[in-house]
Amino acid sequence: MPIRIYSTLTRQKEEFQTVEPGKVSMYLCGPTVYKPAHIGHMVGPVIFDTIKRYLAYSGYQVTWVVNITDVDDKLIVKANELGTTVEALARKMTEDYLDNLRTLGVDGIDHMPYATQYIAEMQEIIAGLIEKGYAYPLNGDVYFECTKDADYGKLSGRNLTEMLAGTRAETRDGKHNPADFALWKGSKPGEPAWDSPWGPGRPGWHIECSAMARKLLGDTIDIHGGGLDLMFPHHENELAQSESCTGKPFARYWLHNGLLRKSSGGKIGGDHSRHGDARSSVAELVRVQSDEASSSPVRSLTTSATNSTDMMAEKQAQEEQKLAGSKGAESVKTAVFAKFDPETVRFFLMATHYRSPVDFGDDRLEETAKSIDGFYRLIESFTRVTGQDFYALPTPRTRAEAVGWDSVPTKVGAETVVAETNSNVGTESQPTFEAELVVLRTRFLDAMDDDFNTGAAVGALFDLRKTLNGFITDHKLETDGKSNAAAVTTLIRGVTLFKELSNLLGVFLKPIAKKASSGADDEFVNGLMQLLITLRADVRKAKQFEIADKIRQGLTELKVTLEDRPDGTIWRRDV
RNA sequence: GGCGUCGUAGCCAAGUGGCUAAGGCAACGGAUUGCAAAUCCGUCACGCGUGGGUUCAACUCCCACCGACGCCUCCA
Numbered sequence: 001m002p003i004r005i006y007s008t009l010t011r012q013k014e015e016f017q018t019v020e021p022g023k024v025s026m027y028l029c030g031p032t033v034y035k036p037a038h039i040g041h042m043v044g045p046v047i048f049d050t051i052k053r054y055l056a057y058s059g060y061q062v063t064w065v066v067n068i069t070d071v072d073d074k075l076i077v078k079a080n081e082l083g084t085t086v087e088a089l090a091r092k093m094t095e096d097y098l099d100n101l102r103t104l105g106v107d108g109i110d111h112m113p114y115a116t117q118y119i120a121e122m123q124e125i126i127a128g129l130i131e132k133g134y135a136y137p138l139n140g141d142v143y144f145e146c147t148k149d150a151d152y153g154k155l156s157g158r159n160l161t162e163m164l165a166g167t168r169a170e171t172r173d174g175k176h177n178p179a180d181f182a183l184w185k186g187s188k189p190g191e192p193a194w195d196s197p198w199g200p201g202r203p204g205w206h207i208e209c210s211a212m213a214r215k216l217l218g219d220t221i222d223i224h225g226g227g228l229d230l231m232f233p234h235h236e237n238e239l240a241q242s243e244s245c246t247g248k249p250f251a252r253y254w255l256h257n258g259l260l261r262k263s264s265g266g267k268i269g270g271d272h273s274r275h276g277d278a279r280s281s282v283a284e285l286v287r288v289q290s291d292e293a294s295s296s297p298v299r300s301l302t303t304s305a306t307n308s309t310d311m312m313a314e315k316q317a318q319e320e321q322k323l324a325g326s327k328g329a330e331s332v333k334t335a336v337f338a339k340f341d342p343e344t345v346r347f348f349l350m351a352t353h354y355r356s357p358v359d360f361g362d363d364r365l366e367e368t369a370k371s372i373d374g375f376y377r378l379i380e381s382f383t384r385v386t387g388q389d390f391y392a393l394p395t396p397r398t399r400a401e402a403v404g405w406d407s408v409p410t411k412v413g414a415e416t417v418v419a420e421t422n423s424n425v426g427t428e429s430q431p432t433f434e435a436e437l438v439v440l441r442t443r444f445l446d447a448m449d450d451d452f453n454t455g456a457a458v459g460a461l462f463d464l465r466k467t468l469n470g471f472i473t474d475h476k477l478e479t480d481g482k483s484n485a486a487a488v489t490t491l492i493r494g495v496t497l498f499k500e501l502s503n504l505l506g507v508f509l510k511p512i513a514k515k516a517s518s519g520a521d522d523e524f525v526n527g528l529m530q531l532l533i534t535l536r537a538d539v540r541k542a543k544q545f546e547i548a549d550k551i552r553q554g555l556t557e558l559k560v561t562l563e564d565r566p567d568g569t570i571w572r573r574d575v
Numbered sequence: 576g577g578c579g580u581c582g583u584a585g586c587c588a589a590g591u592g593g594c595u596a597a598g599g600c601a602a603c604g605g606a607u608u609g610c611a612a613a614u615c616c617g618u619c620a621c622g623c624g625u626g627g628g629u630u631c632a633a634c635u636c637c638c639a640c641c642g643a644c645g646c647c648u649c650c651a
Contacts (some may be wrong), residue, residue, distance in 0.1 A: 031651065044651050073649065156579060156646080181649090205649045227651035228580090234649075258580090259651075261644080269650060351599075352588065356581085357644070367587070371599045377613065443597090447589085456589050459598035466615085473615050545609055552611075563612050572612095 006355065006451045008231060008254040009155055018222045019252065024055050024062045025217040027208055029226035029234065030112070032069040033093035034078045036331035037100050038270040038347075039360060040227075044345055045106045046506070047257050047354045047452075048225050052108040053504050054448050057398055065111045065551060066103055067212050068094055068545055071192055071202050086192050090114075100332045105506045107159045113212045115203065116474075119194045121211040122203045126183045126196075127246050128424045134244040138174055140186025141198040146179040151238045156232035181237050183207045206237035210250075214242065224251035228357075231256055245301060252327070257354045263361025323532055334366075344369045350454040350505045371462075375508060378465055380570075381472055382495050385481040386488055391510055393492075395500040402500060405441055431472055437494055440464045444501050454505060468494050479566050533562070533569045540564075 003016040018024050026362045028048045031041050045066065052062045069075075070090035079089045094114075103108075126142055129135035134148050146152045146160055153160050160179060182204035187193035194201040203211075213221055219242075226235060235254065242250040260268045330336075336345060339362065348368040352358050378391045396402035440460050445454035471494060472478060475487040500506045532551060552562050561572045 029651070032649080036639050038651090069649095099610080158647080159578085162577070207586095229650055232578090232646060237649095257651075259645075267650080322634070356588090359587085364587070367600050370601095371587095374614090381614085447597095453589075456597070459589060462598050469614060470616090478614090540609080543609075551612070556612095561612065564608075564610095565606095565613080570613095 001446055001449045001507060003055075003449045004451055005253050007252075009251075010257050011157075011304060014253070017252070018060070019218075022060060023222040024060045024223065026052065026062060026064040026223040026225070027209070027213045027217055027221050027521050028064070028066045028224075030066040030068050030424060031093075031097055032072045032074055033097060034072065034075045034088045036333070037093075037097045038269045038330060039332050039336050039419070040267075041097065042100060042104055042106075042228055042332060042345075043260055043349060044225060044257050045109070046102050046104055046349050048255075049106040050350065050454060050504070050506055051223070051225075051255075051452055053551060054452060056108075057504055059398055059400060062108070063110050063217065063242075064108055065113065065213065065216050067110050067209060068097075068114050069205065069208055070114045071116050072096070072205060078190055096331075096333075100337075103332075103337060104346050105342065113216060115208040116192075118208070118211045118215060119203065119396060121215045122184050122207045123196055125211055125214070125241065126198075128245050129183065129241065132244065134241075135183055136176065137184075137198045140201060141182055142184035142243055143175055143180040144183050144237065144244075145176050146181075147177060149244050151226065152240050153236065155239050157406045158232065158236070159506050165537055176237060181206065181233065183241070206234055207241060208410050209234075209238050210242045213238075214246070215248075219246040219250075221251050223253045223255060224380075225255040225257070228256045228355075255354075258357040260358050260360040260499065261366060263359045268454055271356045289472070318429075340365045340369065340510055342361050343512055344372065347372050347458075347507050350507065352457045354452060372507075374465060374469075375502075376512070378468060378495075378498075379508070381469070381478065382491070385472065385477045386492055386495075388492065390495065390499065390508075393496050393499050395496055399445075405438055419523055433467070433490065433494070436467050437464075437497055440467065441497055441501065448504065457501070457505065461498070461505075463503070464498050466492075468498060529560075529571050533571065537561075537569065 004013045006013045006018050026048065028044055031037060046063065048066075052064050055062050068090075071086065073180060075086050079086045082089065098112075101107075118411070125134060130137065130142065130143065133145075135142055135144050184196060184201050185204060186199050187200040190510055192202055194202060200204060203370045213224070216485055221411045224235070224238075230253075258295060260266055344365055348360075349358075349366055351368065382388070382390050444457045444460040444464075447453040447460065450456075468491070471487075473493060475484055475491075477484065481488055499508065532555070536548050539545075539551075555562060555571070559574045561574060563570050563572070
């Protein structure tokens with residue numbers, strides 16, 4: 001089954017065909033780094049990280065670029081407010097952004113270009129556009145003339161003449177028409193500026209992405225992504241500039257992810273910041289200034305948190321917590337990661353369709369946390385039965401490597417081959433189980449092929465969990481595993497499949513610290529728990545269930561769950 | 576006002592012009608357990624906002640209406 005992708009440009013799903021066979025170039029609009037990242041900023045990266053994982057799994061060599069906008073009006077304003085420099089603020093906020101991406105397991109980004117390092121490339125495009133008559137200088141600025149671009153508006157479905165008809169406003173500043181946007185902005189004194197043929201200034205927002213995408217990925221890229229809110233004007237303008245400049249299609253597929261909404265309503269990270277909420281800067285102010293003071297401008301957020309500034313970090317957290325009460329979007333760290341495991345957040349994002357808007361709130365995440373708990377139970381069960389570390393299981397990284405799944409087509413570049421058949425499928429030992437695995441695997445991959453339908457894929461994952469648990473139950477592997485080597489081998493095969501598929505979504509890649517079961521990082525706690533469990537086992541043996549239940553009840557109140565299994569009691573801390 | 580998206584069970588959420596409309600949470604039965612927990616089995620939308628239309632057949636296509644939302648403002 002070929003991969004199909006919905007493109008905003010054509011408003012339909014299209015078969016995925018890359019510019020270069022076997023290779024994919026992918027560009028995602030990154031953040032303007034003027035304040036700490038909020039959860040909304042994480043959506044695109046998580047989705048495209050998953051897309052990259054899947055394309056790589058499908059045999060493509062993927063190059064993924066996410067830009068950092070480190071020069072912009074907002075940055076200038078905010079830096080002035082904080083009494084710091086644009087560079088320092090940008091560096092700080094970039095580190096925060098990256099830190100959060102790492103936390104969410106987004107590790108597939110190949111290049112993170114900074115806009116300020118591509119000024120020459122931007123100027124080259126601007127000069128070209130002027131030369132071709134698509135742009136005109138004006139009092140130190142340079143504007144793109146929308147009316148010169150015949151198909152301007154094709155991405156967002158806007159009609160330029162209608163747009164212009166709607167605006168009666170005078171064209172300010174001598175622009176040829178109101179829709180014209182800045183490619184280059186002449187600088188005012190004190191603002192960051194670069195020399196240019198049109199005078200000192202800085203690039204417009206849209207040109208940054210055009211230049212970086214072109215420089216790093218070429219004139220035509222395969223996939224261009226971003227939030228739905230960027231479709232107009234940002235992507236429209238990017239497209240207009242790039243195609244006017246090169247005369248080639250800018251991107252083959254335009255992917256737009258839906259935006260997060262607060263459960264209570266309203267978009268996360270909405271327009272509140274426009275009202276100059278000085279309060280929202282308090283936390284950053286503390287942070288930036290403390291770094292400046294230390295005369296070590298390259299210190300990162302992470303390093304500053306590791307030394308003796310714990311108190312300060314706590315203070316910052318408190319400040320940020322206050323923001324929660326105000327209207328601005330909260331930073332991911334304080335609003336989300338403080339309460340939920342990043343894996344829960346990622347799974348939540350995977351459980352719905354990337355193009356849909358999603359209500360984001362604590363109750364939703366709590367539900368997700370409950371729903372994925374069973375996966376951790378399965379992983380623990382697997383380890384008990386096989387003695388193997390789930391996270392160390394070798395798994396195929398591409399469909400081509402995943403041999404043995406009868407008649408599952410394997411995508412290699414542009415051509416389709418069929419994986420070799422496996423003699424194990426359909427043997428008398430586990431016919432139904434093996435067959436079920438094949439069906440579930442196909443369901444999962446078909447869903448992903450269909451415009452990266454992670455929601456449907458997650459459904460297959462839940463069914464796979466049930467199938468695996470059922471196999472363990474049916475064969476009594478928790479108790480008789482040692483005497484049934486064949487079944488254990490089959491289980492390993494099934495669990496390996498589960499790992500292979502779930503890893504494509506970027507989940508269950510590594511152990512979750514908080515989910516430590518029957519073993520805390522603290523030996524003292526471990527010792528106490530073992531003591532309690534032993535004592536409780538003794539009184540249970542003596543049928544003194546009241547005492548046993550009292551112990552269990554007391555532990556429950558401490559958020560510790562006991563499970564009395566046939567082969568002993570295990571405990572788990574629910575954080 | 577212009578452009579666009581969406582409305583599937585108590586909640587969240589996939590999906591399809593025609594077999595029994597995924598999955599999760601919650602709930603309820605049963606197995607298991609001293610009781611729990613975990614796990615397994617079972618139940619849980621004769622219907623997919625409302626009203627029309629096209630069709631042999633629509634929840635899926637078309638129209639209208641109601642409702643929610645997004646963009647049109649350098650927000651991922």
